Amino acid sequence: MAALQTSSSCQNSFANFVGRHDKRFSAIRQVGFASFYRQRRRKLDSVCIVSRSYGGGFSASQDESSPLEDNNKEKGLLLGEQRDGSGSVVGFHLIPPSGEEKLTESTVSDPDGDVSAAVGTEDQLSASVTYNIVFVTSEAAPYSKTGGLGDVCGSLPIALAARGHRVMVVSPKYTDGNPLNKKFANALDVGCPTKLYCFGGIQEVSFFHEYREGVDWVFVDHPAYHRPGTPYGDIHGSFGDNQFRFTLLCHAACEAPLVLPLGGFTYGEKCLFLANDWHAGLVPVLLAAKYRPHGVYKDARSILIIHNLAHQGVEPAVTYENLGLPSEWYGALEWVFPNWARKHALDTGETVNVLKGAIVTADRLLTVSQGYSWEITTPEGGNGLHELLSSRKAVLNGITNGLDVNEWDPSSDVHIASHYSIDDLSGKVKCKAALQEELGLPVRSDCPLIGFIGRLDFQKGVDILLSAAPELLQDDVQFVMLGSGETQYEDWMRHMESLYRDKFRGWVGFNVPISHRITAGCDILVMPSRFEPCGLNQLYAMRYGTVPVVHETGGLKDTVENFNPYAQEGSGEGTGWTFLPLSKENLLIALKIAIVTYREHKSSWEGLMKRGMSRDYSWNNAAVQYEQVFQWAFMDPPYVK
Numbered sequence: 332m333a334a335l336q337t338s339s340s341c342q343n344s345f346a347n348f349v350g351r352h353d354k355r356f357s358a359i360r361q362v363g364f365a366s367f368y369r370q371r372r373r374k375l376d377s378v379c380i381v382s383r384s385y386g387g388g389f390s391a392s393q394d395e396s397s398p399l400e401d402n403n404k405e406k407g408l409l410l411g412e413q414r415d416g417s418g419s420v421v422g423f424h425l426i427p428p429s430g431e432e433k434l435t436e437s438t439v440s441d442p443d444g445d446v447s448a449a450v451g452t453e454d455q456l457s458a459s460v461t462y463n464i465v466f467v468t469s470e471a472a473p474y475s476k477t478g479g480l481g482d483v484c485g486s487l488p489i490a491l492a493a494r495g496h497r498v499m500v501v502s503p504k505y506t507d508g509n510p511l512n513k514k515f516a517n518a519l520d521v522g523c524p525t526k527l528y529c530f531g532g533i534q535e536v537s538f539f540h541e542y543r544e545g546v547d548w549v550f551v552d553h554p555a556y557h558r559p560g561t562p563y564g565d566i567h568g569s570f571g572d573n574q575f576r577f578t579l580l581c582h583a584a585c586e587a588p589l590v591l592p593l594g595g596f597t598y599g600e601k602c603l604f605l606a607n608d609w610h611a612g613l614v615p616v617l618l619a620a621k622y623r624p625h626g627v628y629k630d631a632r633s634i635l636i637i638h639n640l641a642h643q644g645v646e647p648a649v650t651y652e653n654l655g656l657p658s659e660w661y662g663a664l665e666w667v668f669p670n671w672a673r674k675h676a677l678d679t680g681e682t683v684n685v686l687k688g689a690i691v692t693a694d695r696l697l698t699v700s701q702g703y704s705w706e707i708t709t710p711e712g713g714n715g716l717h718e719l720l721s722s723r724k725a726v727l728n729g730i731t732n733g734l735d736v737n738e739w740d741p742s743s744d745v746h747i748a749s750h751y752s753i754d755d756l757s758g759k760v761k762c763k764a765a766l767q768e769e770l771g772l773p774v775r776s777d778c779p780l781i782g783f784i785g786r787l788d789f790q791k792g793v794d795i796l797l798s799a800a801p802e803l804l805q806d807d808v809q810f811v812m813l814g815s816g817e818t819q820y821e822d823w824m825r826h827m828e829s830l831y832r833d834k835f836r837g838w839v840g841f842n843v844p845i846s847h848r849i850t851a852g853c854d855i856l857v858m859p860s861r862f863e864p865c866g867l868n869q870l871y872a873m874r875y876g877t878v879p880v881v882h883e884t885g886g887l888k889d890t891v892e893n894f895n896p897y898a899q900e901g902s903g904e905g906t907g908w909t910f911l912p913l914s915k916e917n918l919l920i921a922l923k924i925a926i927v928t929y930r931e932h933k934s935s936w937e938g939l940m941k942r943g944m945s946r947d948y949s950w951n952n953a954a955v956q957y958e959q960v961f962q963w964a965f966m967d968p969p970y971v972k
């Protein structure tokens with residue numbers, strides 16, 4: 332692919348002008364930023380426009396002829412610039428249906444109301460109003476994944492694009508040096524190196540791009556992303572420069588809609604940023620502190636999506652000056668720990684908290700289930716931010732995650748031994764036998780097989796499982812765990828395996844095919860999470876006819892309906908078991924009831940399996956609710972102008 336743009340045009344990006352106190356910056360001050368920026372944009376546009384090839388990403392070459400003439404030959408391409416009253420370019424009428432707002436009447440319900448009410452009131456397959464959406468995330472499957480964040484940011488963008496939105500996902504291009512790692516093989520250099528100002532100097536990143544399933548996957552490349560390990564650390568712990576790595580991501584993501592001619596056209600300034608977790612938390616702060624004061628992104632909106640409030644991106648206060656933010660914005664990120672949380676007498680508790688900065692600057696806040704959106708406003712679930720979050724309750728909603736119904740489909744899953752569906756469950760028995768055989772457990776269809784998949788840490792309640800396991804394994808059951816995390820739990824799994832050769836298997840590591848086989852082969856999936864913003868494994872389990880037993884918290888409470896054998900004139904209702912409060916005893920009671928039901932009440936068990944399998948967990952369902960929140964975001968002026 333030919334480079335789409337001269338690198339010099341990209342290097343003179345907005346960030347340079349704002350960040351560098353050089354000659355060009357004084358030129359901006361002299362002519363006024365908006366008009367300087369307009370001139371740059373015209374120049375940029377004149378070299379950027381190429382014809383768009385749908386579904387295939389970029390076309391092969393730069394178009395020499397008049398872009399307007401040629402592009403109009405294709406259905407609805409460049410229609411012209413959108414300007415505001417001052418003449419500043421706020422976006423482009425680009426390529427309907429993606430990115431073009433159709434001014435149709437929409438049913439906007441009460442912004443303070445229940446988002447899930449949006450489902451069923453809108454067209455189920457396409458949006459009535461579409462947006463230019465920019466996801467910013469530290470992981471997106473299949474390119475990078477350490478957990479549920481990767482799943483969500485790998486699937487939701489595709490669902491939104493399918494509904495007509497123009498969607499870009501900006502994430503780092505992690506390279507571990509392994510030549511066999513081909514995850515980014517289809518991503519091509521856009522030829523748009525861009526200079527960003529942070530951490531005391533100019534940082535140059537380049538952008539790689541792959542157009543897949545209707546989404547512009549954009550990968551920020553920088554040497555800081557080139558190293559073995561996960562996106563966040565390696566066997567020695569978290570990377571010491573994570574604040575730098577994700578600050579860079581946020582700066583790059585803010586530039587991307589302005590400078591990247593994806594499919595021939597920039598996304599423009601009137602876009603909607605979806606900042607996921609603290610790694611993307613500087614995005615709303617940058618919009619407010621760096622861009623809007625110069626008239627840029629005045630019509631953009633930002634939504635912070637909280638997948639896990641436990642991680643906030645907290646660093647010593649002195650690091651503030653590295654973030655590339657004006658000094659007067661320190662208060663937005665300032666976070667002072669209470670006395671009891673300080674380590675020693677000289678510790679002033681002063682830090683910068685990136686997630687807090689996002690909470691106070693984003694236009695709206697979202698969590699990944701309704702239950703969790705309430706929990707984070709309480710002292711128990713707010714991780715110190717509950718008061719702040721409560722103060723923004725009016726713009727805080729929760730939308731339950733969906734799942735990738737193509738990847739997680741028992742009737743076509745490439746990882747499992749036999750396919751099955753709600754109409755013919757016989758394949759599930761074969762999956763169970765195949766899993767038992769693979770793990771070296773006795774192959775017994777009558778023995779309840781219990782599974783656990785997840786990070787081995789405090790959140791997932793592994794310590795509770797650990798204390799309950801010896802008693803559980805007194806019963807005639809088999810138990811398999813897949814996970815990695817804290818060494819003490821990994822060692823415990825190995826120890827349990829040596830103690831209970833015929834009953835327990837622990838798989839230490841991160842292995843997606845095995846996770847599918849456990850989900851399909853087990854009868855019961857246990858999730859004693861201490862807190863769970865949404866949880867995906869219980870959704871996968873239900874879709875595979877595996878009955879979840881979960882702590883009644885957050886998204887687990889919202890998605891697993893407790894079994895009631897007496898309801899529906901004795902035919903029962905519910906999709907699993909929930910228990911509360913979290914304790915070893917309550918976990919064991921719930922598991923024992925599940926085991927007895929499995930053994931002695933076959934028709935009840937089949938009812939549980941089938942009700943779980945018939946639930947709609949598609950991303951389209953969630954996407955409709957997201958659109959409702961998008962509409963609310965654009966109804967209000969920017970929260971921080």
Ligand SMILES: Nc1ncnc2c1ncn2[C@@H]1O[C@H](COP(=O)(O)OP(=O)(O)O[C@H]2O[C@H](CO)[C@@H](O)[C@H](O)[C@H]2O)[C@@H](O)[C@H]1O
Pocket residue numbers: 477478479480482483638639699732784785786813814815840841842843846863864865866867868886
């Ligand atoms: N060892 C292993 N091998 C293979 N696959 C493994 C694995 N360990 C975990 N996984 C997979 O990683 C994902 C984990 O999903 P969770 O919803 O439990 O997310 P997590 O806690 O990471 O994320 C946060 O974000 C998500 C997304 O919003 C929320 O659902 C969640 O509550 C919140 O804590 C699942 O796809 C699971 O199968």
